[in-house]
Amino acid sequence: MSITFPQKATGSPVAAQLVARIALRAEAVLIPVGALLAGFVAFSLFLLFLGKSPVEFFALVWKGGFSSAFSWQNTLSRVAPLVLAALCVALPARLGLVVIGGEGAIVLGGLAAAVTGTLVVGLPSAMGMVLMAVAAMCLGGLWIGAIGALRIKRGVNETIASLLMAYIAIALLNHFVEGPFRDPASLNKPSTAPIETALQVGDMPFVAAHWGVLAGIVACLLCWVLIERTTIGFAARIAGDNVRAAQIQGLPVSKLVIGFTALGGACAGLGGYFEVAAVHGSANASLIAGYGYTGILVAFLARHNPLVIIPVAVLLAGFEASGGLIQRRMDLPDATVLVFEGMVFIIILLSEALYGRLRIFNPGLRGAS
Amino acid sequence: MEPVEIGLWGVPLAILGGAIRVSTPFIFVSLGECLTERSGRINLGLEGTLVFGAISGYAVAYETGNPFLGVLAAALAGACFGLLHGWICKFKGVNDIAVGIAMMLFGMGLAFFFGKPYIQPQAPDLPAIPFGWWSDTPQVQAALQVNILFILGAILAVAMAWMFKSTRVGLTVRVVGDSTDAARAMGINPNSVRLLSTAAGGALAGIGGAYLSLYYPGSWTEGVSSGQGLMAIALVIFARWNPINCFWAALLFGGTGALGPALQSVGISEGYYLFFAAPYVLTLILLIMTSSPDRAMQGAPLELSLTK
Numbered sequence: 001m002s003i004t005f006p007q008k009a010t011g012s013p014v015a016a017q018l019v020a021r022i023a024l025r026a027e028a029v030l031i032p033v034g035a036l037l038a039g040f041v042a043f044s045l046f047l048l049f050l051g052k053s054p055v056e057f058f059a060l061v062w063k064g065g066f067s068s069a070f071s072w073q074n075t076l077s078r079v080a081p082l083v084l085a086a087l088c089v090a091l092p093a094r095l096g097l098v099v100i101g102g103e104g105a106i107v108l109g110g111l112a113a114a115v116t117g118t119l120v121v122g123l124p125s126a127m128g129m130v131l132m133a134v135a136a137m138c139l140g141g142l143w144i145g146a147i148g149a150l151r152i153k154r155g156v157n158e159t160i161a162s163l164l165m166a167y168i169a170i171a172l173l174n175h176f177v178e179g180p181f182r183d184p185a186s187l188n189k190p191s192t193a194p195i196e197t198a199l200q201v202g203d204m205p206f207v208a209a210h211w212g213v214l215a216g217i218v219a220c221l222l223c224w225v226l227i228e229r230t231t232i233g234f235a236a237r238i239a240g241d242n243v244r245a246a247q248i249q250g251l252p253v254s255k256l257v258i259g260f261t262a263l264g265g266a267c268a269g270l271g272g273y274f275e276v277a278a279v280h281g282s283a284n285a286s287l288i289a290g291y292g293y294t295g296i297l298v299a300f301l302a303r304h305n306p307l308v309i310i311p312v313a314v315l316l317a318g319f320e321a322s323g324g325l326i327q328r329r330m331d332l333p334d335a336t337v338l339v340f341e342g343m344v345f346i347i348i349l350l351s352e353a354l355y356g357r358l359r360i361f362n363p364g365l366r367g368a369s
Numbered sequence: 370m371e372p373v374e375i376g377l378w379g380v381p382l383a384i385l386g387g388a389i390r391v392s393t394p395f396i397f398v399s400l401g402e403c404l405t406e407r408s409g410r411i412n413l414g415l416e417g418t419l420v421f422g423a424i425s426g427y428a429v430a431y432e433t434g435n436p437f438l439g440v441l442a443a444a445l446a447g448a449c450f451g452l453l454h455g456w457i458c459k460f461k462g463v464n465d466i467a468v469g470i471a472m473m474l475f476g477m478g479l480a481f482f483f484g485k486p487y488i489q490p491q492a493p494d495l496p497a498i499p500f501g502w503w504s505d506t507p508q509v510q511a512a513l514q515v516n517i518l519f520i521l522g523a524i525l526a527v528a529m530a531w532m533f534k535s536t537r538v539g540l541t542v543r544v545v546g547d548s549t550d551a552a553r554a555m556g557i558n559p560n561s562v563r564l565l566s567t568a569a570g571g572a573l574a575g576i577g578g579a580y581l582s583l584y585y586p587g588s589w590t591e592g593v594s595s596g597q598g599l600m601a602i603a604l605v606i607f608a609r610w611n612p613i614n615c616f617w618a619a620l621l622f623g624g625t626g627a628l629g630p631a632l633q634s635v636g637i638s639e640g641y642y643l644f645f646a647a648p649y650v651l652t653l654i655l656l657i658m659t660s661s662p663d664r665a666m667q668g669a670p671l672e673l674s675l676t677k
Contacts, residue, residue, distance in 0.1 A: 098470070335480075342474045
């Protein structure tokens with residue numbers, strides 16, 4: 001195939017363009033999929049090395065994550081925070097920033113939602129729910145937006161700053177949950193006061209999942225429109241490719257950076273809101289579940305495309321949902337899924353080296369470099 | 370021995386002791402990162418290397434009964450992580466910061482995976498030298514129990530500073546870190562130098578991890594490190610890529626980390642979790658203060674993607 005493409009292409013310029021475009025699209029799809037498969041193979045070898053059966057592993061992932069209504073419920077309950085945490089990575093990434101502290105925004109968003117929930121008791125429940133969500137998004141947005149501001153105003157490395165801020169956020173959660181906002185009734189697991197039943201988010205009709213899943217999908221769609229179909233998104237993509245060029249063009253780079261990081265933080269904060277309002281019922285240490293970190297992998301696997309984040313998040317949520325089953329049936333530690341995720345992450349980054357280098361996707365490429 | 374009542378004097382003493390105890394992993398990780406960054410590459414994955422070094426050191430020390438073999442194993446494991454990082458980053462189009470994040474998650478995953486059976490058993494500790502023998506006060510004696518690795522770290526900092534300043538190896542690393550083109554013109558292969566620098570940096574981070582599990586806190590848990598590897602990387606920026614500064618900065622960080630436990634030891638437990646966050650807040654403040662918006666940081670290796 002790689003030999004026939006250029007010859008056909010020389011026939012007519014229109015056909016050549018079409019072939020080149022299809023090849024580029026195919027490259028953007030096939031390289032990540034191939035890398036994901038390579039990750040599966042690498043992990044299978046790891047299991048074989050340990051004397052465990054990879055077939056059994058993937059069968060259990062299917063069983064625990066996707067095979068029944070119950071397993072789908074388990075998977076989908078993880079999709080909402082994962083999708084929203086991935087947006088917290090993907091939005092700044094379009095501007096060339098590697099922000100990895102989404103965990104902090106989730107944790108503080110959950111805390112803000114739970115505390116607001118105790119303050120809005122007298123109000124109509126719809127208004128109370130909106131206020132809770134807004135509080136979570138504001139705090140999450142401020143938290144990550146501050147990282148963007150530090151980057152653009154002071155040149156502070158956003159990757160290190162965001163991870164430090166995540167540790168600070170967790171310390172703040174522990175402080176408030178064990179101190180000022182502790183519900184005296186929570187004995188073994190210090191928590192804030194549980195939110196009222198009227199303020200809890202229920203399940204969607206026909207699907208065994210709470211409304212947060214829909215909110216996450218809508219957020220992805222909106223972010224995709226923002227990036228791909230608006231002038232703001234266009235400016236952000238230019239700034240992400242070349243900051244100096246964007247500045248020379250007079251684009252408001254500072255505002256874009258702060259806006260995109262804040263928006264990402266607001267998404268992660270919303271994820272924290274749904275964790276409190278739809279899953280836990282109050283803010284406590286359960287909020288520190290590592291969704292912020294798995295979200296990094298989701299965003300990189302999706303190559304920071306908000307639409308692709310949805311299926312990737314479902315896939316990884318399924319793996320995480322089947323963790324318990326794998327632990328029981330195969331006698332493997334619960335960190336097995338972490339090892340798998342780490343391997344896939346490394347291979348997906350390694351595959352970045354392949355773009356523009358494979359003859360099959362780049363008919364114009366002559367000789368090896 | 371009965372603890373002597375020394376009142377609030379216990380706080381600075383506990384902070385001094387804590388600084389010596391807590392700072393050792395910071396010293397090793399920051400020296401490792403300093404070496405890697407001087408060669409022009411950043412390894413953000415040292416948190417994962419630290420945790421994996423902690424478990425491999427603990428496991429080997431437990432199985433063999435010799436803590437020094439544990440330290441050696443941790444260094445080897447760290448070098449392997451460094452080699453993998455360096456090999457991946459060699460390819461064009463691969464983002465070394467993102468690879469660091471992946472290596473961090475991978476290292477922690479592997480450590481938790483293999484560390485499960487070692488949560489219960491007790492491995493032998495690394496020995497410490499009692500520099501407080503002259504005092505009758507047990508608090509002073511406890512504070513001046515100095516581990517061998519701390520002393521090794523101090524020597525290493527001086528040795529590395531000398532290496533950068535006056536040896537051929539140091540010059541090679543610096544040239545590669547400041548200009549890939551100049552290094553090529555001199556007939557040096559930048560990728561090999563970076564690969565070796567990253568591997569050596571990983572080995573040092575692994576030793577830092579072995580200190581965590583074999584001396585202080587001295588056992589293997591999944592929470593053995595809470596961001597020390599990451600703070601050490603920020604510390605290198607604060608120390609302006611100078612090994613001697615890395616050592617002093619590590620002591621400062623160790624002292625901050627000891628603040629919460631020190632206050633708790635004299636009965637102040639109000640806001641314990643906030644004191645626990647002190648090292649992260651300090652790191653962040655120092656990072657903000659030492660960064661500059663025009664991106665031309667004094668002392669920074671010119672090829673470093675962190676500062677470009």
